[in-house]
Amino acid sequence: MKIYKAHILFTKVKDKFEIIENGYIAVENGRIEGVYAHLPGHLKGVEIVDFGDKLLIPAMNDMHVHAPQYRNQGIAMDLELLPWLDNYTFPEESKYCDTKYAERMYRRFVRDLWRFGTMRTVAFATIHKESTRILMNLFKEAGMGALVGKVDMNRNCPESLAQSVQEAVKDNEELIQEFNQQDSLVKPIITPRFVPSCTPQMLSECGRLAKEYNLPVQSHLSENVGEIAWVKDLEPESRSYGDAYNRYGLFGQTPTIMAHCVWTKGSELELMKKNGVMVAHCPTSNFNLSSGMAPIRSFLDEGISVGLGSDISGGHDLSIFRMLVYAIQVSKMHYCTNKNMPFLSLSEAFWIATKSAGAFFGKVGSFEQGYDFDALLIDDKELNHDNYSLLHRLERYIYLGDDRQIQHRFCRGIEINEPQL
Amino acid sequence: MKIYKAHILFTKVKDKFEIIENGYIAVENGRIEGVYAHLPGHLKGVEIVDFGDKLLIPAMNDMHVHAPQYRNQGIAMDLELLPWLDNYTFPEESKYCDTKYAERMYRRFVRDLWRFGTMRTVAFATIHKESTRILMNLFKEAGMGALVGKVDMNRNCPESLAQSVQEAVKDNEELIQEFNQQDSLVKPIITPRFVPSCTPQMLSECGRLAKEYNLPVQSHLSENVGEIAWVKDLEPESRSYGDAYNRYGLFGQTPTIMAHCVWTKGSELELMKKNGVMVAHCPTSNFNLSSGMAPIRSFLDEGISVGLGSDISGGHDLSIFRMLVYAIQVSKMHYCTNKNMPFLSLSEAFWIATKSAGAFFGKVGSFEQGYDFDALLIDDKELNHDNYSLLHRLERYIYLGDDRQIQHRFCRGIEINEPQL
Numbered sequence: 001m002k003i004y005k006a007h008i009l010f011t012k013v014k015d016k017f018e019i020i021e022n023g024y025i026a027v028e029n030g031r032i033e034g035v036y037a038h039l040p041g042h043l044k045g046v047e048i049v050d051f052g053d054k055l056l057i058p059a060m061n062d063m064h065v066h067a068p069q070y071r072n073q074g075i076a077m078d079l080e081l082l083p084w085l086d087n088y089t090f091p092e093e094s095k096y097c098d099t100k101y102a103e104r105m106y107r108r109f110v111r112d113l114w115r116f117g118t119m120r121t122v123a124f125a126t127i128h129k130e131s132t133r134i135l136m137n138l139f140k141e142a143g144m145g146a147l148v149g150k151v152d153m154n155r156n157c158p159e160s161l162a163q164s165v166q167e168a169v170k171d172n173e174e175l176i177q178e179f180n181q182q183d184s185l186v187k188p189i190i191t192p193r194f195v196p197s198c199t200p201q202m203l204s205e206c207g208r209l210a211k212e213y214n215l216p217v218q219s220h221l222s223e224n225v226g227e228i229a230w231v232k233d234l235e236p237e238s239r240s241y242g243d244a245y246n247r248y249g250l251f252g253q254t255p256t257i258m259a260h261c262v263w264t265k266g267s268e269l270e271l272m273k274k275n276g277v278m279v280a281h282c283p284t285s286n287f288n289l290s291s292g293m294a295p296i297r298s299f300l301d302e303g304i305s306v307g308l309g310s311d312i313s314g315g316h317d318l319s320i321f322r323m324l325v326y327a328i329q330v331s332k333m334h335y336c337t338n339k340n341m342p343f344l345s346l347s348e349a350f351w352i353a354t355k356s357a358g359a360f361f362g363k364v365g366s367f368e369q370g371y372d373f374d375a376l377l378i379d380d381k382e383l384n385h386d387n388y389s390l391l392h393r394l395e396r397y398i399y400l401g402d403d404r405q406i407q408h409r410f411c412r413g414i415e416i417n418e419p420q421l
Numbered sequence: 422m423k424i425y426k427a428h429i430l431f432t433k434v435k436d437k438f439e440i441i442e443n444g445y446i447a448v449e450n451g452r453i454e455g456v457y458a459h460l461p462g463h464l465k466g467v468e469i470v471d472f473g474d475k476l477l478i479p480a481m482n483d484m485h486v487h488a489p490q491y492r493n494q495g496i497a498m499d500l501e502l503l504p505w506l507d508n509y510t511f512p513e514e515s516k517y518c519d520t521k522y523a524e525r526m527y528r529r530f531v532r533d534l535w536r537f538g539t540m541r542t543v544a545f546a547t548i549h550k551e552s553t554r555i556l557m558n559l560f561k562e563a564g565m566g567a568l569v570g571k572v573d574m575n576r577n578c579p580e581s582l583a584q585s586v587q588e589a590v591k592d593n594e595e596l597i598q599e600f601n602q603q604d605s606l607v608k609p610i611i612t613p614r615f616v617p618s619c620t621p622q623m624l625s626e627c628g629r630l631a632k633e634y635n636l637p638v639q640s641h642l643s644e645n646v647g648e649i650a651w652v653k654d655l656e657p658e659s660r661s662y663g664d665a666y667n668r669y670g671l672f673g674q675t676p677t678i679m680a681h682c683v684w685t686k687g688s689e690l691e692l693m694k695k696n697g698v699m700v701a702h703c704p705t706s707n708f709n710l711s712s713g714m715a716p717i718r719s720f721l722d723e724g725i726s727v728g729l730g731s732d733i734s735g736g737h738d739l740s741i742f743r744m745l746v747y748a749i750q751v752s753k754m755h756y757c758t759n760k761n762m763p764f765l766s767l768s769e770a771f772w773i774a775t776k777s778a779g780a781f782f783g784k785v786g787s788f789e790q791g792y793d794f795d796a797l798l799i800d801d802k803e804l805n806h807d808n809y810s811l812l813h814r815l816e817r818y819i820y821l822g823d824d825r826q827i828q829h830r831f832c833r834g835i836e837i838n839e840p841q842l
Contacts, residue, residue: 074820075817343711399498
């Protein structure tokens with residue numbers, strides 16, 4: 001048991017912050033025993049780490065990111081989706097047949113997630129089993145949580161990135177045997193790239209794997225208008241893009257997260273709600289690729305779970321704090337044209353980034369009893385140059401801060417040090 | 422004369438970058454004598470400062486920022502415009518009757534402009550002459566360029582921020598006498614806050630001062646729909662919000678810059694074009710205050726000049742590099758709904774931030790002969806971990822970088838050191 005003392009801020013519910021000035025968090029076996037304004041009797045004598053005048057908040061969760069596109073972060077933003085895929089994304093992913101290259105890049109990727117305070121990640125890797133294993137082991141070595149997907153694809157992509165269904169299944173099963181352990185911080189996630197790059201047989205094997213091994217699923221959904229039309233052509237019997245996944249057991253039959261959902265509405269939205277599918281909202285990517293602005297307020301109103309994703313390299317920024325600001329801004333542009341869609345408050349956006357997203361990993365993202373102690377200590381001295389309230393200090397950190405102010409990082413109770421490059 | 426050697430990138434025209442690998446810039450009396458791929462004969466023997474494998478680019482220009490709102494940067498973003506003005510903006514500006522407070526905050530403001538590589542600024546101060554003088558002197562002390570406006574307002578504002586027309590004119594004239602010197606880097610700019618906060622008499626005296634002393638003008642224009650309707654009520658004889666300024670000699674009669682122009686179109690757009698009024702595009706502010714998305718592509722197509730503004734504290738970010746990214750993203754959302762409005766390319770956005778904006782200060786923002794040497798040296802070692810082209814290195818710096826990578830800053834040929842707090 002250990003106790004941390006600091007200014008504690010978190011969100012149990014979306015509508016308000018819990019704020020405890022000079023509060024205490026007791027942590028036992030990686031989980032939170034309790035949060036207290038005053039030290040209770042039963043904890044007298046337990047070691048206290050006093051962080052002083054700093055902010056202790058839940059760590060960030062990145063719910064959608066392409067690890068192998070890390071080299072391409074922040075380049076070629078002048079291109080549209082298709083030439084960008086053909087000239088940058090696919091050629092880069094093809095390089096990951098080289099495990100040396102993969103390790104060099106993935107080390108930097110994991111180190112930078114750490115820098116920005118992201119302690120849990122849902123990541124796409126590539127089709128390559130060996131490189132995917134390297135990424136999973138790097139997360140393990142770092143002590144950071146991750147669901148990592150070996151990508152499955154067998155059509156509408158370069159030869160170098162297509163696998164037969166048989167190979168894909170074999171490689172998945174090998175990684176599943178190795179990594180699918182109860183309570184491990186790093187686990188596999190079934191990852192068909194998206195409907196256009198997977199034949200019906202591939203999708204149906206993905207669904208079978210998810211069910212057989214009780215594994216979560218991730219993919220892309222309704223990112224842009226052209227893609228939706230394409231899926232309609234490829235899967236004419238499906239009522240919606242989401243329904244296409246559903247028909248293969250890839251839409252909530254096991255815990256499922258779908259990136260983007262910019263254009264999700266009507267029966268697709270109903271199906272997401274019914275099946276409990278989570279949205280990974282990736283606002284910078286949706287801007288950069290001219291995809292559009294996802295209706296997050298509608299999702300919240302419908303009770304659909306939402307998390308935030310950096311979506312490197314469609315997105316250019318690995319900071320989930322920055323995504324949180326962008327998510328608010330996107331919601332303000334909806335509000336600007338429709339005053340019946342209130343924009344996201346700071347507490348709502350924070351809750352989305354922490355507790356709402358964290359639920360995909362278990363009890364993660366809040367400081368309630370029994371939650372994993374995933375936390376960041378923010379030393380905002382440099383930003384706190386006048387008499388700001390604790391809530392304004394957090395708001396300023398979210399809007400103005402960066403990795404420099406993150407002084408300590410914890411994942412499931414363990415302090416995480418800088419991963420080696 | 423001095424010569425700087427580095428990788429040189431700048432934009433003469435909006436459609437493409439000039440890129441000179443290991444090039445030379447010769448600087449004489451603060452101005453650029455020439456840019457060379459190879460050292461020409463007539464410069465043999467001149468001292469060369471070799472920066473090595475780094476990027477040398479024009480410095481940034483912030484075309485709209487409220488210096489006294491610096492304390493409020495990144496707070497109260499959950500509020501809408503009116504309660505935000507009443508509860509945060511106006512109370513904060515009122516504090517600037519205290520010159521000690523003003524100096525403490527303005528020092529931090531100028532230091533942070535420096536940090537983010539902004540060497541020229543068009544700033545609103547407050548109505549207070551003494552505090553405005555302090556801000557102007559801090560810019561002078563730092564060696565950074567600025568047009569600083571003592572704000573004029575006499576209605577629809579708290580008592581503590583209203584001045585009589587007579588007082589306002591007297592205070593303006595005193596600052597004009599003191600600071601309006603040929604070739605000075607720091608000069609006054611006539612600054613009626615906006616139509617709703619100035620009576621016709623105040624506007625007309627502002628127009629007179631601008632004409633009499635040949636001074637530039639700044640204000641706000643067509644930021645949000647409610648404001649436009651309000652101006653229509655207040656100035657029923659004007660054909661547009663812009664025309665209201667025009668009728669008082671505040672719309673291009675001397676060089677004029679108008680912040681926002683989110684909803685500018687039709688006759689207002691025609692008038693801006695005819696009168697050569699510049700737009701200060703403030704994309705983060707327009708997001709944060711739910712104002713909307715300015716049609717920058719239309720302005721460029723019409724030949725209207727555009728620069729970028731941080732608009733602290735409607736905007737939350739002082740980095741003009743970050744504004745440049747946001748400007749591209751805004752244009753992509755217009756493109757998303759109207760494919761006839763191509764989004765801004767990187768070179769266009771860079772040109773807007775540098776040469777286009779810089780024209781408001783004279784020959785500023787390019788590395789062409791005769792331009793002031795306003796420059797930043799970017800050491801992007803940490804971002805340049807693979808084989809990136811020079812253009813991709815610049816793009817990555819713009820999208821991912823921050824103040825840490827700015828190694829040297831120059832304004833009119835002088836290296837600018839960190840201003841003291």
